[in-house]
Amino acid sequence: MTANTESILEVRDLVKHFPLTQGVVVKRQIGAIKAVDGVSFDLHRGETLGIVGESGCGKSTLAKLLMALERPTSGSVRVNGKDIAAAKGGELKRMRRNIQMVMQDPYTSLNPRMTVGDIVGEPFEIHSDVVPKGGRRRRVQELLEVVGLNPDHINRYPHQFSGGQRQRIGIARGLALQPEIIICDEPVSALDVSIQAQVMNLLERLQNEFDLAYIFIAHDLSVVRHISDRVAVMYLGKLVELGSDADIYDSPTHPYTQALLSAVPVPDPEGRETRQRIILQGDPPSPANPPSGCHFRTRCWKAQDICAEQTPALEVRPGSDHPSACHFAEARDVVNAQ
Amino acid sequence: MTEVLSEQMGSGSHAGALLEVDNLHVEFRTRAGVAKAVNGVTYSVDAGETLAVLGESGSGKSVTAQTIMGILDMPPGKIAGGEIRFRGVDLLKLPEDQRRKIRGEGISMVFQDALSALNPVFPVGWQIAEMFRMHRGTSRGEAKKKAIELMDRVRIPAAKERVNDFPHQFSGGMRQRIMIAMAIALDPEILIADEPTTALDVTVQAQIMGLLAELQRDSNMGLILITHDLGVVADVADKIAVMYGGRIVENAPVYDLYKNPAHPYSKGLLESIPRVDHKGHELYAIKGLPPNLLEMPTGCAFHPRCPYRRDNCVTDAPPLYTISGTRGSACHYWREVIDDGEH
Numbered sequence: 001m002t003a004n005t006e007s008i009l010e011v012r013d014l015v016k017h018f019p020l021t022q023g024v025v026v027k028r029q030i031g032a033i034k035a036v037d038g039v040s041f042d043l044h045r046g047e048t049l050g051i052v053g054e055s056g057c058g059k060s061t062l063a064k065l066l067m068a069l070e071r072p073t074s075g076s077v078r079v080n081g082k083d084i085a086a087a088k089g090g091e092l093k094r095m096r097r098n099i100q101m102v103m104q105d106p107y108t109s110l111n112p113r114m115t116v117g118d119i120v121g122e123p124f125e126i127h128s129d130v131v132p133k134g135g136r137r138r139r140v141q142e143l144l145e146v147v148g149l150n151p152d153h154i155n156r157y158p159h160q161f162s163g164g165q166r167q168r169i170g171i172a173r174g175l176a177l178q179p180e181i182i183i184c185d186e187p188v189s190a191l192d193v194s195i196q197a198q199v200m201n202l203l204e205r206l207q208n209e210f211d212l213a214y215i216f217i218a219h220d221l222s223v224v225r226h227i228s229d230r231v232a233v234m235y236l237g238k239l240v241e242l243g244s245d246a247d248i249y250d251s252p253t254h255p256y257t258q259a260l261l262s263a264v265p266v267p268d269p270e271g272r273e274t275r276q277r278i279i280l281q282g283d284p285p286s287p288a289n290p291p292s293g294c295h296f297r298t299r300c301w302k303a304q305d306i307c308a309e310q311t312p313a314l315e316v317r318p319g320s321d322h323p324s325a326c327h328f329a330e331a332r333d334v335v336n337a338q
Numbered sequence: 339m340t341e342v343l344s345e346q347m348g349s350g351s352h353a354g355a356l357l358e359v360d361n362l363h364v365e366f367r368t369r370a371g372v373a374k375a376v377n378g379v380t381y382s383v384d385a386g387e388t389l390a391v392l393g394e395s396g397s398g399k400s401v402t403a404q405t406i407m408g409i410l411d412m413p414p415g416k417i418a419g420g421e422i423r424f425r426g427v428d429l430l431k432l433p434e435d436q437r438r439k440i441r442g443e444g445i446s447m448v449f450q451d452a453l454s455a456l457n458p459v460f461p462v463g464w465q466i467a468e469m470f471r472m473h474r475g476t477s478r479g480e481a482k483k484k485a486i487e488l489m490d491r492v493r494i495p496a497a498k499e500r501v502n503d504f505p506h507q508f509s510g511g512m513r514q515r516i517m518i519a520m521a522i523a524l525d526p527e528i529l530i531a532d533e534p535t536t537a538l539d540v541t542v543q544a545q546i547m548g549l550l551a552e553l554q555r556d557s558n559m560g561l562i563l564i565t566h567d568l569g570v571v572a573d574v575a576d577k578i579a580v581m582y583g584g585r586i587v588e589n590a591p592v593y594d595l596y597k598n599p600a601h602p603y604s605k606g607l608l609e610s611i612p613r614v615d616h617k618g619h620e621l622y623a624i625k626g627l628p629p630n631l632l633e634m635p636t637g638c639a640f641h642p643r644c645p646y647r648r649d650n651c652v653t654d655a656p657p658l659y660t661i662s663g664t665r666g667s668a669c670h671y672w673r674e675v676i677d678d679g680e681h
C-alpha cells in the first residue's frame with residue numbers, strides 16, 4: 001500500500017443541498033438539508049482514504065456524489081482530471097467505468113431473481129465493449145475466483161450464500177470493469193466479527209493486486225484505522241479533520257475527533273476504571289438548520305464567541321502538521337490515554 | 339416488589355444465584371428439519387453483577403434471552419429441556435399469569451431495535467405509563483406522572499413537554515432511552531439488554547452504556563448484556579459467556595478471557611478484531627462460516643474452523659471442562675490454547 005502522490009480523484013468545494021418544500025399545488029422552498037456542505041479532498045492512486053462520521057453527517061450522500069448518482073448543487077469531482085459531476089450521456093457512462101461501488105447491505109443490494117453469474121456479469125451488458133460476449137462467462141468465473149468464491153457456483157442465487165459470501169459477490173461486481181477507484185460504503189458493518197476480518201483482508205489483497213484506490217466509508221473507527229492510509233472525519237456535511245491514520249488516531253486536534261475516538265470501546269478490560277472518556281451530550285443538530293460558524297460548537301467544550309461568528313477553515317494550524325477545522329485545534333492523544 | 343414476589347414464591351432464601359439458566363435446550367421445528375438453537379446452556383447472574391453473553395448471529399444468545407423472558411414464539415419454538423430458576427423457582431413450570439407478574443417486575447428486557455419495539459401509534463409517555471397501569475393498577479394521571487419521572491431519570495431533556503410525543507419524533511439514542519425507561523419502570527432485579535447499542539453511533543453508544551451502568555449501580559440490578567461487540571464487553575462486564583452454535587464454549591471472568599482465552603473460538607475472535615489503539619498488520623480471520631443449525635457438525639461444533647482440531651474433535655463433543663472455580667472451556671485441548679500465550 002505504498003501510496004504515490006498522483007491524484008486520481010480531486011474533490012473541490014462539493015456542496016449538495018436537498019430542498020425542503022412546502023405546499024401541494026404551489027411548492028415553495030422553505031429551506032434545505034445541507035447534506036454535504038463544502039467538501040474538498042484528493043485521493044491518490046492506490047491509497048485508501050477512510051471517511052468516518054456518525055449517521056446523518058453526509059457520508060453516503062458524498063459517496064453518491066462521487067459516483068455521479070446525485071448531481072451536486074455546486075463544486076466539482078475530477079476523476080483523472082475530468083469533472084464527472086458535469087459529464088453527461090456517453091461520456092458519463094465511460095467515466096463511471098473507472099469508479100465503482102460496493103454497497104453496505106449485501107442482502108438488499110443483490111437482485112434475488114438474478115443468478116450470481118448475471119449479477120457479476122451485468123456490468124458487461126452495459127459496457128459491452130469490455131469483454132466480448134463469448135468470453136463473459138469465463139471472465140465472471142475468474143472474478144468469482146479472485147474474491148474467493150467457488151466458480152462453479154455461477155448459477156446459484158444470492159439467497160444460497162451467507163452474508164460474507166454475498167458481500168464477496170458485491171465486490172466481484174465492483175471489480176468487473178477493472179476500475180481504478182472503488183467506493184466502499186460501510187462494506188463490513190452488516191457482517192459478523194469473524195467474517196468482517198475475512199472481507200477486510202480480501203479488500204486489502206485486491207488493492208495490492210490491482211492497484212486500486214479506495215474511498216472507505218464507515219462509522220466503525222477501528223475498521224477504518226485498520227484499512228486506511230489517510231482518514232477524513234466528517235461532521236454535519238463538512239470535513240473537520242484530515243490526516244494520515246497516525247495523525248488522526250494518535251494526535252487528533254479537532255474536539256469532535258477526540259470525542260469520537262474516546263467513545264470507541266477498547267477491547268481490553270485492563271485499566272477500564274481509570275480510562276478517561278469524553279462523553280458528548282445530546283445528538284447532532286439537524287442538517288436543515290446547522291449552527292452558525294463552527295457546526296460543532298453546540299456540543300463542544302472549547303466553544304467561545306468566535307466559534308459562533310467565524311466558520312473555521314480546514315487548514316494546517318500551528319502546533320500540528322495536518323489540517324483541522326477548529327479555531328482552538330490542539331493535539332491530544334485520547335486513545336492511549338489511561 | 340420484593341415482597342410481592344417472595345409472597346408468590348415462598349421465602350426469598352435459596353441456594354445459588356438470583357437467576358440460573360440450567361442446561362437449557364430450545365429447538366425450532368421448521369419445514370427443513372429441527373434447528374437446535376440452544377443446546378444445553380448454563381449460566382447464572384447475581385444481583386449487581388454484569389454477565390456478557392458474547393456470540394455471533396445464530397449462536398443462540400437471543401433465543402436464550404427470549405426463553406428467560408417467556409416471549410419465545412411457540413410454535414415453532416419448543417423448550418426441549420432444562421430449567422430457568424429465578425430465586426430458586428423454575429420459571430418454565432410456572433403458569434402464565436405468574437410469569438406475567440415476573441416479567442417487568444422481576445426480569446425485564448431492553449431490545450435492540452427501539453423503533454420496531456415501540457408502538458408507533460401511541461405516545462411514548464403512554465407506553466411507559468402502561469407498565470404502571472397494567473402491573474400496579476395505577477390511575478392514568480398518577481401513571482403519567484411516574485412516566486415523566488422515569489423519562490427524567492433516563493435523561494430525556496424536557497421530559498414534561500415530550501411525554502406526549504410519538505416514537506418517530508425521537509432520535510435513535512432517545513428512543514433507546516425510552517426503552518430503558520420502560521424496562522426499569524417496575525424496579526426489576528434482572529435486566530436483559532439484547533444488543534442495546536448495536537444500531538447506535540459510537541458517541542450515543544457511550545451515553546447509553548454509561549446510563550445502563552449508572553442505573554445498575556443505583557438499584558443493584560443483575561445485568562445480562564447480549565452483544566457481539568468485544569469492545570463494549572471489555573468495558574462493562576464482570577464475567578463473560580461465549581456462545582457458539584447454541585452452546586457456551588467458554589465462560590470466564592472478564593480479565594481472564596481477554597488476557598488469556600481458553601477456547602480457540604474466543605481466541606480467534608479476539609485476534610480478528612481491528613483495534614483503534616494500534617494499526618496492526620493483516621487480521622487473523624477465522625476461516626469458514628458459522629454452522630448451519632439444521633446440520634450441526636458432529637463432535638465439537640467448531641471443529642471445521644478450528645486450528646487445534648484433532649481426530650477426536652470430529653467424533654466427541656467436548657463437555658464444558660472446569661479450568662478453575664470460575665472458568666470453563668468446551669475444548670478438549672484448552673490447556674494448549676491457554677499455553678499458546680497471553681494477549
